[in-house]
Amino acid sequence: LAKDGGKRATAVYEASLHSAALERLQLRADLERALGAGELVLHYQPTITLGLDDGLAPTVHGFEALVRWQHPERGLLAPVHFVPLAEESGLIVPLGTWVLQEACRSAVALQQPGRPDVAMSVNVAVAQLTAPGFVDLVHASLAESGLAPHLLVLEITETAVLAGADVVAPLLAQLRATGIRIAIDDFGTGYSSLSYLRDLPVDVLKVDKSFVDHVVRDEQGASLAEAIIAMGHSLHLTTVAEGVEDRDQATWLTSAGATYGQGYLWSRPVPLVQAAALLNGAERGVPAP
Numbered sequence: 001l002a003k004d005g006g007k008r009a010t011a012v013y014e015a016s017l018h019s020a021a022l023e024r025l026q027l028r029a030d031l032e033r034a035l036g037a038g039e040l041v042l043h044y045q046p047t048i049t050l051g052l053d054d055g056l057a058p059t060v061h062g063f064e065a066l067v068r069w070q071h072p073e074r075g076l077l078a079p080v081h082f083v084p085l086a087e088e089s090g091l092i093v094p095l096g097t098w099v100l101q102e103a104c105r106s107a108v109a110l111q112q113p114g115r116p117d118v119a120m121s122v123n124v125a126v127a128q129l130t131a132p133g134f135v136d137l138v139h140a141s142l143a144e145s146g147l148a149p150h151l152l153v154l155e156i157t158e159t160a161v162l163a164g165a166d167v168v169a170p171l172l173a174q175l176r177a178t179g180i181r182i183a184i185d186d187f188g189t190g191y192s193s194l195s196y197l198r199d200l201p202v203d204v205l206k207v208d209k210s211f212v213d214h215v216v217r218d219e220q221g222a223s224l225a226e227a228i229i230a231m232g233h234s235l236h237l238t239t240v241a242e243g244v245e246d247r248d249q250a251t252w253l254t255s256a257g258a259t260y261g262q263g264y265l266w267s268r269p270v271p272l273v274q275a276a277a278l279l280n281g282a283e284r285g286v287p288a289p
């Protein structure tokens with residue numbers, strides 16, 4: 001009986017593995033089609049200048065472009081459902097190209113007479129950064145859209161930088177030489193050493209949400225975040241606190257000297273039209289439900 005039960009369990013397990021594999025294949029084919037069919041969309045989440053925020057009309061410094069997939073059957077899919085898959089399959093390269101070009105165009109559309117300085121951050125996967133021609137692609141995207149290089153920020157995760165430091169650092173230096181800014185995303189999660197950070201050609205540290213979560217009512221959590229922000233200062237980097245959800249966190253981060261904040265407290269990622277409205281101060285953010 002035990003044996004039969006085992007067999008049955010194995011069969012069920014294999015069937016589910018098989019269907020999971022099929023589902024991934026299906027999703028990959030779908031994603032490839034979606035790219036061509038224009039089903040990918042960008043939402044934009046504002047970064048807020050801390051210290052200027054009076055709680056009523058936060059000062060928007062810029063936006064981060066975040067990709068979504070408007071799937072015909074599954075609805076609006078968050079990146080967690082398809083970006084890892086795109087990375088594994090190599091589709092991240094054409095996907096990332098589209099994101100970069102679209103984000104540059106949107107950045108230009110967001111500039112206004114009173115605000116000619118709105119920054120745009122774009123997430124870049126390491127496979128994309130190290131693909132042949134990436135630096136040229138960035139320059140072409142700037143030229144085609146008319147976006148000034150200093151308004152473009154490329155975000156690379158700390159883990160990605162660590163994984164390919166030898167190849168990645170010279171590429172970042174090349175991009176930075178033309179005025180483009182580089183941010184280390186999810187900083188604090190990748191165990192990079194301080195000496196290593198000193199040698200890296202970067203401008204911005206994005207303090208990971210996992211630290212921001214603990215700055216209030218947790219002494220150790222606060223010390224860690226404080227240390228990261230202080231380190232950013234001493235290396236002449238600007239710091240962005242990610243995932244700020246409440247006013248107490250924002251107050252704490254402001255006193256600790258973080259430059260910018262980003263999070264549901266101010267706004268979720270929103271479509272371009274709403275992003276423009278946020279910039280005009282015409283609308284409060286769209287908080288999470």
Ligand code: C2E
Nearest residue numbers: 066067078079083099123124125243244245262263264265
């Ligand atoms: P990320 O670059 O660290 O982006 C921040 C993520 O945190 C976004 O999730 C954002 O919606 C979410 N977030 C912002 N504020 C809050 C908050 O207050 N609370 C909580 N709980 N979450 C907050 P999203 O849009 O789901 O993106 C997840 C990740 O997917 C991004 O993390 C980034 O690593 C990746 N990603 C997104 N768009 C792209 C892209 O165009 N290319 C690549 N290569 N990766 C992308």
Ligand code: MG
Nearest residue numbers: 064123155185
């Ligand atoms: Mg990011």
Ligand code: MG
Nearest residue numbers: 185186206242
């Ligand atoms: Mg991040």
Ligand code: MG
Nearest residue numbers: 186208209242
């Ligand atoms: Mg993060």
